[in-house]
Amino acid sequence: MNATSSKSNGVASLLCTTLGHRYTVTRRVTNHINEYRCKRCGCEMTDNLSGYLERLDAKSRKINEALAQLFEKKAKRMATQ
């Protein structure tokens, strides 16, 4: 991201620590797994396979990418049957 958003992150993340993050869904990976972004501080989270929220980093992004492809294939197969 750009420098402006990381600059404002300090105050925003302080607010988030006290009040909690304000997540919006940024991407639907599967029926059960979504990716979220906090409207305030911009931090990104994802549901993991165990059903917990975890930070969306390079590793979880990769996992979600693979899951999304699997899910899409499965959905297509179901649709043609």
Ligand SMILES: [Zn+2]
């Ligand atoms: Zn936040």
